[in-house]
Amino acid sequence: MLDRDLIRRHPDTVRHGIARKRLDVSIVDQFLAADEQWRATLLELERAQAESNRISKNIGKLMAEGKRDEAEAAKAETRDLKARIAELEAESRTHEDALRQIELDMPNLPHDSVPDGDADTIFQVVREGGHLRQFDFTPAAHWDLAERLHLVDFARGAKIAGSGFPVYVGAGARLLRAVITFMVNFQTERGYQEVFPPYLVNRASLVGTGQLPKFEEDLYASTDDLFLIPTAEVPITNLYRDEILDADALPIRLCGYSACFRREAGAAGKDTRGLQRLHQFDKVEMVKFATPETSYAELETMTDDAVAVLEALQLPYRVIEICANDIGAKGSKQYDVEVYSPAMEKWLEVSSCSNFEAYQSRRANIRYRPEPGAKPEFVHILNGSALGIPRVYSTILETFQRADGTIEVPAVLQPYFGGGHLGG
RNA sequence: GGAGAGAUCGCAUAGUGGUCUAGUGCGCCGCACUCGAAAUGCGGUGUGGGGCAACUCACCGUGGGUUCGAAUCCCACUCUCUCCGCCA
Numbered sequence: 001m002l003d004r005d006l007i008r009r010h011p012d013t014v015r016h017g018i019a020r021k022r023l024d025v026s027i028v029d030q031f032l033a034a035d036e037q038w039r040a041t042l043l044e045l046e047r048a049q050a051e052s053n054r055i056s057k058n059i060g061k062l063m064a065e066g067k068r069d070e071a072e073a074a075k076a077e078t079r080d081l082k083a084r085i086a087e088l089e090a091e092s093r094t095h096e097d098a099l100r101q102i103e104l105d106m107p108n109l110p111h112d113s114v115p116d117g118d119a120d121t122i123f124q125v126v127r128e129g130g131h132l133r134q135f136d137f138t139p140a141a142h143w144d145l146a147e148r149l150h151l152v153d154f155a156r157g158a159k160i161a162g163s164g165f166p167v168y169v170g171a172g173a174r175l176l177r178a179v180i181t182f183m184v185n186f187q188t189e190r191g192y193q194e195v196f197p198p199y200l201v202n203r204a205s206l207v208g209t210g211q212l213p214k215f216e217e218d219l220y221a222s223t224d225d226l227f228l229i230p231t232a233e234v235p236i237t238n239l240y241r242d243e244i245l246d247a248d249a250l251p252i253r254l255c256g257y258s259a260c261f262r263r264e265a266g267a268a269g270k271d272t273r274g275l276q277r278l279h280q281f282d283k284v285e286m287v288k289f290a291t292p293e294t295s296y297a298e299l300e301t302m303t304d305d306a307v308a309v310l311e312a313l314q315l316p317y318r319v320i321e322i323c324a325n326d327i328g329a330k331g332s333k334q335y336d337v338e339v340y341s342p343a344m345e346k347w348l349e350v351s352s353c354s355n356f357e358a359y360q361s362r363r364a365n366i367r368y369r370p371e372p373g374a375k376p377e378f379v380h381i382l383n384g385s386a387l388g389i390p391r392v393y394s395t396i397l398e399t400f401q402r403a404d405g406t407i408e409v410p411a412v413l414q415p416y417f418g419g420g421h422l423g424g
Numbered sequence: 425g426g427a428g429a430g431a432u433c434g435c436a437u438a439g440u441g442g443u444c445u446a447g448u449g450c451g452c453c454g455c456a457c458u459c460g461a462a463a464u465g466c467g468g469u470g471u472g473g474g475g476c477a478a479c480u481c482a483c484c485g486u487g488g489g490u491u492c493g494a495a496u497c498c499c500a501c502u503c504u505c506u507c508c509g510c511c512a
Binding site for chain 2: 042043052060074376
């Protein structure tokens with residue numbers, strides 16, 4: 001959601017930003033029209049309510065003075081007014097709902113620092129690190145390694161749940177837990193407070209972070225109007241929904257592990273081999289609540305925090321800045337962190353770090369008080385993966401495989417895994 | 425799952441149909457007193473919307489209803505607490 005006053009006063013600024021994202025700018029005019037209608041109706045409604053309040057208050061006074069006849073006369077007077085108010089209330093609500101719907105669909109604007117893209121350019125590489133390993137044998141793909149060493153049972157996962165629900169077994173399960181614990185501890189030591197959230201959330205939470213109302217078909221729904229979380233971003237960000245935060249507490253830096261559930265509707269068949277794209281997967285997520293003054297600096301350090309995990313694991317990576325035409329609707333600025341798969345010979349996204357500015361905080365109503373006694377302002381909210389685990393996991397298998405078929409466990413994971421290698 | 429109690433302006437409480445545009449205490453802010461502090465006194469102190477000034481509307485867990493008028497009465501729901509049952 002954007003600031004209503006910004007859209008009213010500077011519609012061209014909003015149109016320009018939406019155009020940079022290559023999204024439909026006509027939503028601005030839809031907003032302005034709906035807003036006009038709503039405000040006109042509201043004005044009329046409030047006039048009628050003020051009149052009604054005045055009369056009712058007077059009736060009370062007349063009753064107290066014992067002037068029953070005059071009171072009865074006043075009651076009769078309000079009959080038409082009452083009907084009119086009911087009418088206007090309904091009308092106003094209709095207009096407000098329409099406005100709200102448009103507002104929830106309105107994308108965020110890209111930050112000035114975000115480069116424009118074009119049909120061929122959707123990102124810029126801003127940083128690279130590590131060395132691509134040179135193999136003196138042909139590296140096997142992670143799904144072959146996983147099967148050969150009995151780390152992941154894809155077939156039985158498909159049997160008990162469906163494709164995209166891998167079962168990690170034996171040393172494979174142990175390695176998964178090692179990676180999760182390593183990542184959470186790693187970020188906790190870098191100043192994030194750990195959160196272990198619920199895996200189901202209500203509708204209001206998903207509206208708060210922007211998954212609803214637009215993307216309901218991407219979510220697994222449960223009974224009781226609860227949904228399985230597609231990312232820990234949802235529960236963690238919504239921890240402070242409808243709250244006013246203490247300015248002294250900012251920035252708040254949280255991280256948490258969760259399983260993530262995505263229907264991936266429409267993505268079937270594309271890059272789904274092995275652990276690349278799953279319906280259930282594990283991820284450690286970072287969420288920050290910051291003042292507008294510091295949010296862009298926080299985005300840089302958050303991205304560094306994601307990168308640091310790969311450095312610790314000694315995996316080659318690159319950081320790309322997403323151009324305006326490919327940033328998600330919610331974000332103002334976005335960096336993706338990618339890791340290199342030597343067997344598939346391509347870069348895999350393992351983190352996406354975004355500053356949403358006040359887009360989510362307006363939806364979720366999360367504010368802070370800049371000064372004691374000052375009016376509350378919306379906080380800036382950021383999030384990023386630290387990291388998406390299956391692609392890191394698969395890259396570890398591929399990158400650290402040896403000619404004899406075993407796999408070396410990265411040094412930082414060994415204390416968690418309790419051993420130096422897989423297989424053999 | 426069953427029975428009961430509760431949800432009021434940061435906290436605690438009052439309020440059971442008409443100056444409640446919600447009282448009081450604590451906390452907080454300002455001022456006075458003081459060398460300073462404490463104590464004391466006085467004043468102020470919620471959120472959101474529209475106008476963006478005067479002003480006005482809404483909000484007493486949420487949503488409906490009754491009424492000229494609802495924090496107050498009725499219905500449904502949510503959450504919290506107590507007890508019982510069940511259970512990892």
